[in-house]
Amino acid sequence: MIEVFSDFDGTLTNQDTLVLLLHRFANRDWYAIEERMLSGAITELDGVREELGMICAPDEQLMQVIDNEIEPADGLDEFMSFVQERGWRMTVLSGGLIRFSGALWDKWGYGNVPLYANDHRRDSNGCIEVISAVTPRIKNLCNHCKRWHLEEAIKRGSKVIYIGDGLTDFCPAEAAHRRYAKGNLLQYLHDKNLEVVEFKNLHDIVNDLSENPI
Numbered sequence: 001m002i003e004v005f006s007d008f009d010g011t012l013t014n015q016d017t018l019v020l021l022l023h024r025f026a027n028r029d030w031y032a033i034e035e036r037m038l039s040g041a042i043t044e045l046d047g048v049r050e051e052l053g054m055i056c057a058p059d060e061q062l063m064q065v066i067d068n069e070i071e072p073a074d075g076l077d078e079f080m081s082f083v084q085e086r087g088w089r090m091t092v093l094s095g096g097l098i099r100f101s102g103a104l105w106d107k108w109g110y111g112n113v114p115l116y117a118n119d120h121r122r123d124s125n126g127c128i129e130v131i132s133a134v135t136p137r138i139k140n141l142c143n144h145c146k147r148w149h150l151e152e153a154i155k156r157g158s159k160v161i162y163i164g165d166g167l168t169d170f171c172p173a174e175a176a177h178r179r180y181a182k183g184n185l186l187q188y189l190h191d192k193n194l195e196v197v198e199f200k201n202l203h204d205i206v207n208d209l210s211e212n213p214i
């Protein structure tokens with residue numbers, strides 16, 4: 001069986017939902033936390049809690065901004081049809097928040113395709129508190145460990161394709177049989193000398209998989 005695992009924000013969407021929310025609703029300190037995460041000074045596990053803890057606007061207000069501004073990535077429908085026609089299993093792995101990414105995913109008509117992400121509640125000040133993920137963590141780097149899902153698929157004997165663009169994709173992409181990347185993930189995989197195919201939009205991935213079957 002072939003299984004496709006994809007990041008959500010910035011990969012299946014036109015922009016990152018958490019970055020959008022941080023820009024709109026957090027104070028500028030979040031930039032410094034982001035820098036520390038990207039440099040490896042702190043893990044995403046700690047950084048995401050700190051960053052999102054700065055967002056205190058209610059969920060309805062956050063969802064309204066997301067609903068107005070986040071759109072499907074270029075080529076999403078073509079890519080999803082390509083995967084479905086081949087009978088491949090698709091799973092979306094998000095470092096974002098399930099209540100927002102899940103709502104968009106449903107709205108775009110893909111509610112039947114599993115999406116895993118972080119969940120949140122509100123702390124005593126009414127600000128976002130990221131809930132500890134229920135799935136196990138392989139390296140304890142991220143709250144929602146994407147790599148765990150890949151390793152389970154590999155144990156099932158599946159060939160695994162991974163698609164992503166950011167920090168929470170570094171660890172899972174390393175485990176995949178075929179990698180598609182852009183942004184920070186592309187740079188990371190190049191630095192690690194791991195084989196990777198660059199993509200700019202989802203049409204590129206359809207074209208590459210058509211020409212180079214896994």
Ligand SMILES: [Mg+2]
Pocket residue numbers: 007008009010011016164165166
């Ligand atoms: Mg991303």
